[in-house]
Amino acid sequence: MNAINVDGITKEFDGVTAVDDLSFAVERGELFGLLGPNGAGKSTLINMLVTLLPPSAGTATVNGHDIRSERGAVRSSLGIVFQEPALDEELTGAENLAFHSRLYGQDRTERAERIDEVLTLVGLSAERDDPVGTYSGGMKRRLEIGRGLLHEPAVLFLDEPTVGLDARTRRDTWEYIQRLNEEAGVSIVLTTHYIEEADHLCDRVAIVDDGDIVAMDSPTALKATLGGDVVVLEFASADDPTALFDRLEGQSWSREFTAVDDGVRVTVDDGDSRIADLVRLADDAGVRISSVDLREPTLENVFLELTDRSAAGSDRNGTAGGDRTVMASGDRKGKALESGDAGSAGGETASDSMDSSGRSSGEVDDDRSSAVSTEDQP
Numbered sequence: 001m002n003a004i005n006v007d008g009i010t011k012e013f014d015g016v017t018a019v020d021d022l023s024f025a026v027e028r029g030e031l032f033g034l035l036g037p038n039g040a041g042k043s044t045l046i047n048m049l050v051t052l053l054p055p056s057a058g059t060a061t062v063n064g065h066d067i068r069s070e071r072g073a074v075r076s077s078l079g080i081v082f083q084e085p086a087l088d089e090e091l092t093g094a095e096n097l098a099f100h101s102r103l104y105g106q107d108r109t110e111r112a113e114r115i116d117e118v119l120t121l122v123g124l125s126a127e128r129d130d131p132v133g134t135y136s137g138g139m140k141r142r143l144e145i146g147r148g149l150l151h152e153p154a155v156l157f158l159d160e161p162t163v164g165l166d167a168r169t170r171r172d173t174w175e176y177i178q179r180l181n182e183e184a185g186v187s188i189v190l191t192t193h194y195i196e197e198a199d200h201l202c203d204r205v206a207i208v209d210d211g212d213i214v215a216m217d218s219p220t221a222l223k224a225t226l227g228g229d230v231v232v233l234e235f236a237s238a239d240d241p242t243a244l245f246d247r248l249e250g251q252s253w254s255r256e257f258t259a260v261d262d263g264v265r266v267t268v269d270d271g272d273s274r275i276a277d278l279v280r281l282a283d284d285a286g287v288r289i290s291s292v293d294l295r296e297p298t299l300e301n302v303f304l305e306l307t308d309r310s311a312a313g314s315d316r317n318g319t320a321g322g323d324r325t326v327m328a329s330g331d332r333k334g335k336a337l338e339s340g341d342a343g344s345a346g347g348e349t350a351s352d353s354m355d356s357s358g359r360s361s362g363e364v365d366d367d368r369s370s371a372v373s374t375e376d377q378p
């Protein structure tokens with residue numbers, strides 16, 4: 001049984017189709033990411049899956065339970081961690097968990113055991129009796145993730161789990177998320193604006209745009225769709241590179257090459273293994289090389305390509321205007337050169353955040369705290 005099965009789910013708001021007839025599955029034990037620009041429909045999709053918002057059409061199951069007809073069972077099967085902090089700063093970490101354990105109807109023994117387990121899992125055992133007000137941002141985030149796990153849900157939804165955290169704390173939080181996915185076997189669905197986060201954490205990523213899933217695969221497979229790695233050779237002097245270009249033209253593995261100032265950019269299938277060939281070709285052509293740079297496609301390239309957010313004519317390499325396409329090998333023109341390389345993060349900032357309540361509040365079925373309520377609990 002899959003953790004989640006989505007079947008033709010659709011949501012319309014006054015003529016706006018926020019989620020458009022989506023069907024996909026999240027496998028048990030999978031760490032699945034929803035990545036998309038603002039307004040893509042991620043929050044609306046999640047809110048339907050956690051039964052906070054009724055679909056206009058279609059349905060889904062979470063842990064085998066239908067989100068339309070078995071809301072209580074769905075809610076018992078899932079944990080949700082929203083991005084807005086909802087901890088009592090005056091209570092200790094353990095007291096915060098105890099409060100929620102009571103909501104889940106856990107008895108005293110189960111509560112004590114589960115709190116210990118969860119605090120260990122999120123690395124807060126030593127700070128369990130400290131007031132949450134003294135915790136760092138990362139510790140609070142981990143406590144919230146732990147709280148979402150108290151009732152041992154089969155599926156955990158994390159809404160922008162590292163928004164607002166510094167780079168170091170973000171990395172630490174990734175480790176905890178991976179650990180609970182691997183050690184506790186929890187299926188995880190996370191939404192994120194951080195492309196790097198989706199790339200690093202997720203087994204599979206769905207890129208959402210305009211209510212639709214425009215691509216869904218492992219980060220590696222998504223990057224492979226961009227058509228190859230880019231190797232940049234910088235020439236040592238003003239040697240005439242024509243002989244090198246002639247040689248490149250004859251190589252089956254050279255998809256495309258472009259002359260740049262004092263060098264050449266070559267698109268190849270497997271950059272690592274082609275560097276030696278390129279250096280040898282240059283040597284044969286009498287062109288001396290001063291540096292070699294391998295640039296592999298990033299998930300950001302895929303994201304920008306698919307969500308069409310790249311400014312026309314811009315070059316995220318910072319080399320716009322300086323390049324001259326010499327020739328493509330056959331018509332196998334790769335997209336890597338057009339898409340730029342690992343540049344800056346596409347304008348995503350820590351302040352970009354999912355609005356999981358406001359805009360949808362008119363139709364939200366229930367408040368969030370009751371989304372994991374004691375409904376259906378013993």
Ligand SMILES: Nc1ncnc2c1ncn2[C@@H]1O[C@H](COP(=O)(O)OP(=O)(O)OP(=O)(O)O)[C@@H](O)[C@H]1O
Binds near residue numbers: 036359
């Ligand atoms: N309650 C609502 N009423 C009308 N339109 C809504 C409502 N909730 C969402 N929308 C619209 O549905 C679309 C998808 O919004 P949604 O919040 O799901 O996107 P998102 O991908 O989560 O964006 P963000 O990353 O900015 O949070 C947007 O056009 C949004 O304006």
